Amino acid sequence: MNPALIIASRHNPRFKALRKLADDPARDGLAIADGIHLVAACMERGVPVRQLLVSEGGMRNPQVTGLLVRMRHAECLCFGDALFREITGIAAPTGIAAVFAPPRPEASTLRGDAVLLDGIQDAGNVGTILRSAAAAGIVDVLLGPGCAGAWTMKVLRAAQGAHFSLRIREQADLLAAVCDSTVLSIATVARDGQELYQLDLSNPVLWLFGNEGAGLSPSLRAAANVAATIPLAAATESLNVAATAAICLFEARRQRDQTKRPALGGPSR
Secondary structure: OOOOEEEOOOOOHHHHHHHHHHHOOOOOOOEEEEOHHHHHHHHHOOOOEEEEEEEOOHHHOHHHHHHHHHOOOOEEEEEOHHHHHHHHOOOOOOOEEEEEOOOOOOOOOOOOOEEEEEOOOOHHHHHHHHHHHHHOOOOEEEEOOOOOOOOOHHHHHHHOOHHHHOEEEOOOOHHHHHHHOOOEEEEEOOOOOEEHHHOOOOOOEEEEEEEOOOEOOHHHHHHOOEEEEOOOOOOOOOOOHHHHHHHHHHHHHHHHHHHOOOOOOOOOO
């Protein structure tokens, strides 16, 4: 393990740069994955790590020191516990984080299953949807303008490593993606759509999920081939968007399991 560079002052330029990166990962094209699980996921998926960040407390954790040994080629910066908490923004971090450059896939026509997010602002919802998409075998996820940043620390935490199984495009033109693709597009709506469980989902689907309050934009809803609604109890108005996404994706998976047809998340062309 390479010796760690000790950073003890919040006036240190490296600390200041990391604080800015934590607030705005899109700014420098880098991201911070914090926690033992996410740093291990970076290593296992072969994600090139630029820096390892560790707290003084983390240096006493055998799991953390084990990761430092296994990723010894990355530069290591060691911070006092209070400074490390400032970077991660959580009260009880596990004591390790990794700085890496997220992949930036080029725009391409969607030919398999995909999830399209329209203005979903809550980081927890975005991360949970990414986690569900990966678990359902989806590869392509497009985030339109107004969505929480896919590579922010909160979204990374909520997704629990799902990012590294997905091809994520941010600031995507969702309407163009729908119009350019021949794949069936389904707009999820709170009411007045076809009942989800009556739809044939055995072939690829572009799933459209909208803003927590306003739902999908009128143009996206109009462009979709089908509008789908999940039937709810009479006194219930709507479902959380992350719950909606999980139900939809796994209903498709259930149908395909019956016909032995997996999610088609292969390369877009």
